[in-house]
Amino acid sequence: MINETFVASDPKSAYEQAVKKYGDDVSIVSAKQLRYDDDTLRCEVVIAVPSKLFMEKSFGDQSFKKQEAQQKEDVYEEQEEEALISEIGELKAQLEVMKEGMFTELKLENTVLSEVKALFRRKGIAEQWLDSILNSLIGSSLADDKALLVSYLIEEIDEALKVKEEELGNTLKVMMLVGPTGVGKTTTIAKLAARYAYLLERPYKVALLNLDSYKVGAIEQLEHYADIMQIEHISITSIEDFKEQIEALQDHDVILVDTAGMSPYDTHKFINIVEFVNSDITLDMEVDLVLSATVKYEDMEDIYKNFSFLNLDSVIISKFDETKHFGTLLNFMLLYDLPMSYFSVGQEVPDDLLPASKEYLLEQFIGDMNEG
Numbered sequence: 239m240i241n242e243t244f245v246a247s248d249p250k251s252a253y254e255q256a257v258k259k260y261g262d263d264v265s266i267v268s269a270k271q272l273r274y275d276d277d278t279l280r281c282e283v284v285i286a287v288p289s290k291l292f293m294e295k296s297f298g299d300q301s302f303k304k305q306e307a308q309q310k311e312d313v314y315e316e317q318e319e320e321a322l323i324s325e326i327g328e329l330k331a332q333l334e335v336m337k338e339g340m341f342t343e344l345k346l347e348n349t350v351l352s353e354v355k356a357l358f359r360r361k362g363i364a365e366q367w368l369d370s371i372l373n374s375l376i377g378s379s380l381a382d383d384k385a386l387l388v389s390y391l392i393e394e395i396d397e398a399l400k401v402k403e404e405e406l407g408n409t410l411k412v413m414m415l416v417g418p419t420g421v422g423k424t425t426t427i428a429k430l431a432a433r434y435a436y437l438l439e440r441p442y443k444v445a446l447l448n449l450d451s452y453k454v455g456a457i458e459q460l461e462h463y464a465d466i467m468q469i470e471h472i473s474i475t476s477i478e479d480f481k482e483q484i485e486a487l488q489d490h491d492v493i494l495v496d497t498a499g500m501s502p503y504d505t506h507k508f509i510n511i512v513e514f515v516n517s518d519i520t521l522d523m524e525v526d527l528v529l530s531a532t533v534k535y536e537d538m539e540d541i542y543k544n545f546s547f548l549n550l551d552s553v554i555i556s557k558f559d560e561t562k563h564f565g566t567l568l569n570f571m572l573l574y575d576l577p578m579s580y581f582s583v584g585q586e587v588p589d590d591l592l593p594a595s596k597e598y599l600l601e602q603f604i605g606d607m608n609e610g
């Protein structure tokens with residue numbers, strides 16, 4: 239028997255619908271009255287209909303014959319299905335074998351990738367930078383050759399590093415060196431002054447300005463160098479003073495501006511001066527951050543935060559001679575995308591200064607890596 243529900247306004251009409259469709263050979267299973275959402279009353283009567291009759295009425299006279307044919311077909315399909323299942327089983331087994339092979343390969347890749355990543359991490363290169371390169375290599379042939387992968391990363395570092403070429407033109411150039419106290423700003427200014435005034439293919443007219451009055455002994459230190467080199471040296475006391483001195487020094491090629499380490503007083507002074515220079519389109523001023531090669535990872539971000547508001551033009555790396563580990567420094571350059579302009583490689587004025595070179599820096603870095 240198959241149950242079918244008939245709906246009408248009252249039980250009698252519902253039953254009559256059933257009789258009309260199937261004849262008298264039906265029986266009532268249940269009947270209930272329902273109030274629909276639209277507030278009308280409806281009667282649902284469930285009628286039991288013999289299966290054969292149901293099939294005939296629902297699907298026409300052919301349905302029963304079809305059902306018989308269907309049964310035969312079912313047997314055939316069952317046999318086919320069994321064959322298919324066993325085939326799928328075989329395929330699955332094959333896939334398992336392939337998958338195992340793939341996994342051992344993948345694991346191998348991962349060990350080389352993660353080994354090389356760990357090596358560069360140990361040397362101070364940031365994970366985010368490494369991931370940005372290494373993630374694109376997963377699955378490539380590079381990823382399972384350690385030596386190749388290391389040189390690929392070095393090449394990527396080489397490509398990402400930027401060098402700011404030494405440029406001394408026909409217009410007056412103002413260079414302001416900023417950076418934490420003791421990093422080597424004054425010493426580097428003295429070296430730069432000597433280089434520009436005496437050591438290049440032609441002499442440039444150099445003047446030294448000093449905003450460093452905050453640090454005890456600072457004026458004396460720069461004055462001392464200026465005296466030896468016979469270069470003009472002026473101490474600046476205010477922004478007006480700075481403007482006047484720059485005006486007065488228009489016949490010079492380079493003005494080197496020394497600054498003290500950051501203090502609230504200096505920050506204010508810096509901003510005023512940078513704003514002044516930036517508002518004067520006839521003046522070409524660059525702000526260069528002096529960063530020690532011995533910089534610690536923890537200090538790196540602070541230094542950048544403290545000085546980046548000055549719109550840094552380049553990084554001068556000092557105390558190159560004091561470390562064998564250049565990773566943190568490289569990392570600084572990679573993350574903040576700043577070009578390097580000079581390397582200070584010792585205390586000697588003026589000898590221990592080199593124009594920045596990627597090869598020189600990477601040689602040191604590779605040397606450090608080879609030491610493990």
Ligand SMILES: Nc1nc2c(ncn2[C@@H]2O[C@H](COP(=O)(O)OP(=O)(O)O)[C@@H](O)[C@H]2O)c(=O)[nH]1
Nearest residue numbers: 419420421422423424425556557582583584585
């Ligand atoms: N080893 C080494 N010492 C340096 C270098 N540059 C500067 N110094 C020394 O670092 C100390 C601080 O330098 P100074 O120029 O006064 O730093 P400032 O406070 O940034 O002006 C001095 O003793 C310098 O001789 C360098 O490249 N290598």
Ligand SMILES: [Mg+2]
Nearest residue numbers: 423424450456
């Ligand atoms: Mg100084």
